[in-house]
Amino acid sequence: MEKIKTYIEKNRERFLDELFEMLKMPSVSADPAQKDNIRKTAEYVREKLEEAGADTAELCETEGYPVVYAEKIIDSKLPTVLVYGHYDVQPPDPLDLWETPPFEPVIKKTAEHPEGAIFARGSCDDKGQLYMHVKAFELMMNTGSLPCNIKFMIEGEEEVGSEHLESFVKANRERLSADVVLISDTAMISMEHPSIETGLRGMAYMEVEVRGPNRDLHSGVYGGAVANPVNILCRMIASLHDENNRIAIPGFYEDVAELSAAERQELNKAPFDEAAYRKDLDIKAVWGEKGYTSIERTGIRPTLDVNGIWGGYTGEGAKTVLPSRAHAKISMRLVPNQQSKKIEKLFQEHFEKIAPEGVRVTVKALHGGEAVVTPTDSLAYKAASKALEEAFGKQPIPTRGGGSIPIVALFEKELDVKTVLLGFGLDSDNLHSPNEKYGLFNFYKGIETIPLFYKHYAEMSKEA
Amino acid sequence: MEKIKTYIEKNRERFLDELFEMLKMPSVSADPAQKDNIRKTAEYVREKLEEAGADTAELCETEGYPVVYAEKIIDSKLPTVLVYGHYDVQPPDPLDLWETPPFEPVIKKTAEHPEGAIFARGSCDDKGQLYMHVKAFELMMNTGSLPCNIKFMIEGEEEVGSEHLESFVKANRERLSADVVLISDTAMISMEHPSIETGLRGMAYMEVEVRGPNRDLHSGVYGGAVANPVNILCRMIASLHDENNRIAIPGFYEDVAELSAAERQELNKAPFDEAAYRKDLDIKAVWGEKGYTSIERTGIRPTLDVNGIWGGYTGEGAKTVLPSRAHAKISMRLVPNQQSKKIEKLFQEHFEKIAPEGVRVTVKALHGGEAVVTPTDSLAYKAASKALEEAFGKQPIPTRGGGSIPIVALFEKELDVKTVLLGFGLDSDNLHSPNEKYGLFNFYKGIETIPLFYKHYAEMSKEA
Numbered sequence: 001m002e003k004i005k006t007y008i009e010k011n012r013e014r015f016l017d018e019l020f021e022m023l024k025m026p027s028v029s030a031d032p033a034q035k036d037n038i039r040k041t042a043e044y045v046r047e048k049l050e051e052a053g054a055d056t057a058e059l060c061e062t063e064g065y066p067v068v069y070a071e072k073i074i075d076s077k078l079p080t081v082l083v084y085g086h087y088d089v090q091p092p093d094p095l096d097l098w099e100t101p102p103f104e105p106v107i108k109k110t111a112e113h114p115e116g117a118i119f120a121r122g123s124c125d126d127k128g129q130l131y132m133h134v135k136a137f138e139l140m141m142n143t144g145s146l147p148c149n150i151k152f153m154i155e156g157e158e159e160v161g162s163e164h165l166e167s168f169v170k171a172n173r174e175r176l177s178a179d180v181v182l183i184s185d186t187a188m189i190s191m192e193h194p195s196i197e198t199g200l201r202g203m204a205y206m207e208v209e210v211r212g213p214n215r216d217l218h219s220g221v222y223g224g225a226v227a228n229p230v231n232i233l234c235r236m237i238a239s240l241h242d243e244n245n246r247i248a249i250p251g252f253y254e255d256v257a258e259l260s261a262a263e264r265q266e267l268n269k270a271p272f273d274e275a276a277y278r279k280d281l282d283i284k285a286v287w288g289e290k291g292y293t294s295i296e297r298t299g300i301r302p303t304l305d306v307n308g309i310w311g312g313y314t315g316e317g318a319k320t321v322l323p324s325r326a327h328a329k330i331s332m333r334l335v336p337n338q339q340s341k342k343i344e345k346l347f348q349e350h351f352e353k354i355a356p357e358g359v360r361v362t363v364k365a366l367h368g369g370e371a372v373v374t375p376t377d378s379l380a381y382k383a384a385s386k387a388l389e390e391a392f393g394k395q396p397i398p399t400r401g402g403g404s405i406p407i408v409a410l411f412e413k414e415l416d417v418k419t420v421l422l423g424f425g426l427d428s429d430n431l432h433s434p435n436e437k438y439g440l441f442n443f444y445k446g447i448e449t450i451p452l453f454y455k456h457y458a459e460m461s462k463e464a
Numbered sequence: 465m466e467k468i469k470t471y472i473e474k475n476r477e478r479f480l481d482e483l484f485e486m487l488k489m490p491s492v493s494a495d496p497a498q499k500d501n502i503r504k505t506a507e508y509v510r511e512k513l514e515e516a517g518a519d520t521a522e523l524c525e526t527e528g529y530p531v532v533y534a535e536k537i538i539d540s541k542l543p544t545v546l547v548y549g550h551y552d553v554q555p556p557d558p559l560d561l562w563e564t565p566p567f568e569p570v571i572k573k574t575a576e577h578p579e580g581a582i583f584a585r586g587s588c589d590d591k592g593q594l595y596m597h598v599k600a601f602e603l604m605m606n607t608g609s610l611p612c613n614i615k616f617m618i619e620g621e622e623e624v625g626s627e628h629l630e631s632f633v634k635a636n637r638e639r640l641s642a643d644v645v646l647i648s649d650t651a652m653i654s655m656e657h658p659s660i661e662t663g664l665r666g667m668a669y670m671e672v673e674v675r676g677p678n679r680d681l682h683s684g685v686y687g688g689a690v691a692n693p694v695n696i697l698c699r700m701i702a703s704l705h706d707e708n709n710r711i712a713i714p715g716f717y718e719d720v721a722e723l724s725a726a727e728r729q730e731l732n733k734a735p736f737d738e739a740a741y742r743k744d745l746d747i748k749a750v751w752g753e754k755g756y757t758s759i760e761r762t763g764i765r766p767t768l769d770v771n772g773i774w775g776g777y778t779g780e781g782a783k784t785v786l787p788s789r790a791h792a793k794i795s796m797r798l799v800p801n802q803q804s805k806k807i808e809k810l811f812q813e814h815f816e817k818i819a820p821e822g823v824r825v826t827v828k829a830l831h832g833g834e835a836v837v838t839p840t841d842s843l844a845y846k847a848a849s850k851a852l853e854e855a856f857g858k859q860p861i862p863t864r865g866g867g868s869i870p871i872v873a874l875f876e877k878e879l880d881v882k883t884v885l886l887g888f889g890l891d892s893d894n895l896h897s898p899n900e901k902y903g904l905f906n907f908y909k910g911i912e913t914i915p916l917f918y919k920h921y922a923e924m925s926k927e928a
Binding site for chain 2: 032090091093097161187205207212213218224225226227234281284286288289305309312314317318327331356357366403404431434
């Protein structure tokens with residue numbers, strides 16, 4: 001423990017400078033214009049893993065962006081940890097809401113981050129968190145304390161659905177084989193309440209187009225006699241929820257894994273301050289499916305959210321047009337036992353079915369992934385729990401995360417290996433939003449906790 | 465009649481060249497960037513009226529864009545015709561749907577326009593139609609056949625609600641006094657069916673904003689527990705129509721002037737080929753308020769159309785964001801006896817009332833105007849009817865137009881003078897749409913018809 005703290009103290013500044021350098025690279029995987037910057041970022045990660053002491057550190061080409069793979073095998077008889085992370089980031093828009101440019105990292109103090117936080121796109125999701133693993137690896141190498149084998153698989157398409165990862169994993173089963181997958185791409189409740197996410201939601205992301213007349217029309221000449229695609233799209237979207245805010249797509253809940261009363265009670269033990277939650281978001285009331293708490297609504301219940309909508313005239317002033325087309329991006333978060341492919345199909349069939357005769361509808365699935373539940377009785381979970389307890393002086397609480405990391409289900413399916421979600425971010429860190437941030441405390445605490453995980457995991461494996 | 469045709473033949477090319485020059489000026493009143501081009505267009509119209517033989521032709525400044533005023537008083541004892549038109553045009557977007565650039569006029573032959581049509585923004589609405597009056601005036605001056613006094617009032621803010629026209633009219637009552645207002649800014653049924661619009665719809669144009677959380681959120685972390693402003697906006701917009709496509713705003717129909725069965729029967733005598741209508745728009749079915757025909761839905765019934773909607777991520781690919789805000793532009797076409805100010809108020813109160821607790825709503829009225837009905841028993845109407853019959857060899861049909869020309873109501877209120885809507889466009893001319901066009905036949909036929917109107921109007925006034 002002392003050895004770890006000393007090493008971090010000695011290299012504090014350098015760790016941060018290296019992370020800043022990576023944060024300056026706009027590796028937005030959704031934006032084709034950033035192609036070169038994304039490769040540059042991959043190469044940077046590769047280089048840092050090599051410097052940290054990996055035997056192998058290379059860029060593995062895929063049909064999309066390359067996967068950075070690195071490994072350090074100290075003894076094939078010892079257990080192996082596979083670290084997953086992603087070097088791509090979400091698009092920064094809306095740019096005008098950023099207080100400082102998204103790719104010019106700066107440190108600012110905030111209420112939740114009195115020691116200061118790094119403001120930049122990707123600071124928390126996931127560059128800042130994956131870099132903790134790179135530096136913890138360096139630390140263990142340079143202090144001769146790496147107790148087991150380690151593999152890194154850092155991808156560049158997580159924010160666009162990891163389209164090419166499945167084929168990569170299938171093609172590299174041997175190479176990626178491990179005893180546990182370790183991922184830091186999630187949040188903990190707060191600095192006072194360390195937690196481990198034991199579940200993630202899946203996702204089905206759709207894009208729809210509603211086409212009316214073959215051209216934009218004068219709303220005076222045609223208005224009232226021709227179906228307006230925007231009005232129709234609004235009507236169709238509105239009909240996707242019922243009066244209890246349940247999703248009204250036939251069969252949508254068919255496979256949902258319902259939790260027992262006991263499990264729900266356990267879940268709701270996690271501290272949740274609704275007043276603070278509302279204040280942080282500046283909303284008068286929370287919202288959601290009738291009969292469930294906010295923790296349950298984001299943790300164990302599926303959702304349907306419009307992520308974007310556009311159609312007609314959106315410029316200055318008034319244009320009296322009856323638009324020809326309307327579009328929306330609609331994503332559904334799924335829970336364990338729902339299958340994204342089936343949900344995509346249900347959505348598409350239903351959406352086409354409810355389209356009135358006056359319009360034509362196109363539905364396209366952009367990407368999907370499955371929900372997962374991670375075990376809380378595994379050695380790896382216990383080791384993570386012990387490591388957090390040692391670092392934070394408090395036993396971590398198991399929680400259900402609302403986000404999606406499709407790769408976790410993929411690892412179970414293809415590599416038959418379970419994952420531990422050792423996240424150090426905060427939900428309030430503006431992931432996917434303007435002014436994304438990551439606490440300095442969280443960053444260094446992560447680098448301190450990770451070697452403890454390896455230590456306990458190796459020891460427990462020996463005893464087992 | 466011969467004199468008219470000969471003059472038009474002799475000057476055919478020049479008339480067109482002059483119109484093209486005006487069409488090349490992007491006088492988009494909704495776009496502040498076009499400020500200078502709008503003034504240039506006003507000056508061009510002024511100059512042409514002066515050249516045509518006006519005693520006075522000047523730009524009258526307003527708080528917005530100038531009004532072009534011109535007059536030729538031949539005898540104060542003779543009746544006076546006030547010609548109204550507008551030199552501003554609608555925004556051209558979406559630009560990518562134009563086959564040729566909106567401000568580079570070209571002649572192309574089409575099915576409805578075998579002699580060719582002028583493709584350009586404003587070719588029909590309203591530069592092409594107002595220029596017929598400028599050239600008809602020139603014709604009457606150069607052939608010594610102007611039988612009464614004539615005044616021109618050509619504004620530059622019609623497409624953005626004629627905001628400053630009311631104060632201008634009030635300040636110039638004397639100067640604008642006339643016996644009839646003549647406007648060519650509407651359509652006729654077809655070249656085979658000349659018609660005169662005897663009514664116009666009013667308008668209430670609103671912009672709404674729905675605000676949820678104070679920042680864009682991660683749809684996984686918060687989705688399901690926080691009201692999504694886009695979903696909510698869709699729900700609110702959908703609720704504005706009931707299952708019979710009637711507008712569900714309390715009190716909305718209170719003042720609607722209902723037509724008698726006889727009047728409705730008369731109205732539906734106008735030729736309407738639904739199959740051709742659907743084919744032209746490429747729609748499988750028409751749409752609208754239950755219990756009314758397409759002619760009635762656009763002529764005598766009010767509407768509510770979303771003209772534009774936007775919110776969240778609208779770029780390439782998938783961004784899993786729960787947006788902070790959603791916006792829409794919503795306009796209502798009004799019918800005689802409804803008051804735009806009252807409707808704006810009803811809309812605002814209702815929209816604020818139906819907003820759920822999880823969001824905040826802002827409603828803003830962008831502009832409004834009143835519906836009008838023009839008399840069919842006036843000398844001016846009879847003169848227009850006779851002129852069309854002479855020019856087209858067929859008696860014109862009275863119709864109800866779906867568009868709005870707020871100025872007509874203003875003239876009645878402030879100048880106590882009625883209007884004749886002598887329109888030569890076609891509904892299919894893509895007004896307010898990409899590829900707006902105006903038939904060469906229509907353009908020259910208008911120049912031929914207008915002097916006939918003056919002739920008959922002067923004669924009938926003498927007899928009266």
